[in-house]
Amino acid sequence: NAGVTQTPKFQVLKTGQSMTLQCAQDMNHEYMSWYRQDPGMGLRLIHYSVGAGITDQGEVPNGYNVSRSTTEDFPLRLLSAAPSQTSVYFCASLSFSGNTIYFGEGSWLTVV
Amino acid sequence: AQKVTQAQTEISVVEKEDVTLDCVYETRDTTYYLFWYKQPPSGELVFLIRRNSFDEQNEISGRYSWNFQKSTSSFNFTITASQVVDSAVYFCALSEQGTGNQFYFGTGTSLTVIP
Numbered sequence: 518n519a520g521v522t523q524t525p526k527f528q529v530l531k532t533g534q535s536m537t538l539q540c541a542q543d544m545n546h547e548y549m550s551w552y553r554q555d556p557g558m559g560l561r562l563i564h565y566s567v568g569a570g571i572t573d574q575g576e577v578p579n580g581y582n583v584s585r586s587t588t589e590d591f592p593l594r595l596l597s598a599a600p601s602q603t604s605v606y607f608c609a610s611l612s613f614s615g616n617t618i619y620f621g622e623g624s625w626l627t628v629v
Numbered sequence: 630a631q632k633v634t635q636a637q638t639e640i641s642v643v644e645k646e647d648v649t650l651d652c653v654y655e656t657r658d659t660t661y662y663l664f665w666y667k668q669p670p671s672g673e674l675v676f677l678i679r680r681n682s683f684d685e686q687n688e689i690s691g692r693y694s695w696n697f698q699k700s701t702s703s704f705n706f707t708i709t710a711s712q713v714v715d716s717a718v719y720f721c722a723l724s725e726q727g728t729g730n731q732f733y734f735g736t737g738t739s740l741t742v743i744p
Contacts, residue, residue, distance in 0.1 A: 559736040620674040
């Protein structure tokens with residue numbers, strides 16, 4: 518019963534490097550999303566997807582790319598990491614019929 | 630405009646005291662859902678409760694209770710007889726049917742229960 522799995526849990530990047538945060542869910546949920554959590558700002562939506570082949574921007578999409586080639590996977594790509602992207606990232610999935618969002622365990626990213 | 634407001638940034642209580650976490654939301658939808666999530670020091674986000682806009686019945690689950698009042702757009706969360714393990718950040722969230730079920734989170738309330 519894995520739920521939402523995201524990797525890596527911790528990562529340190531140098532400014533300008535690129536990387537991909539992986540997210541997979543095994544609940545056949547249509548909706549998946551990425552959030553970043555920063556002190557005092559709650560969770561802010563980066564990108565989301567309502568189904569395979571469909572993605573859209575959230576509140577803070579700049580500097581990030583996503584794709585949804587399968588229902589299960591929703592990777593988040595940092596194209597050229599910046600210190601402002603130091604944050605905790607959460608992947609989440611949602612079944613439209615159930616309307617409860619489930620989160621992965623979080624990925625702590627530091628850009629130096 | 631902030632759709633979900635948690636005015637209390639930090640709260641400290643002594644163990645066994647009751648504590649209420651406030652949440653005020655803003656929406657024009659008639660169909661929406663409200664949530665509370667707990668984030669303990671380990672960092673994961675734990676789902677606590679979901680209420681839909683058509684059900685204003687208050688709910689009690691063990692030491693937790695929730696007071697949903699549409700008239701004041703509030704969905705407050707009370708912990709009775711608090712324990713040290715309740716120390717966490719608590720997030721209130723809103724999901725509107727009209728915006729494709731996007732979730733809007735408050736900025737969180739950090740609760741510290743002092744032994």
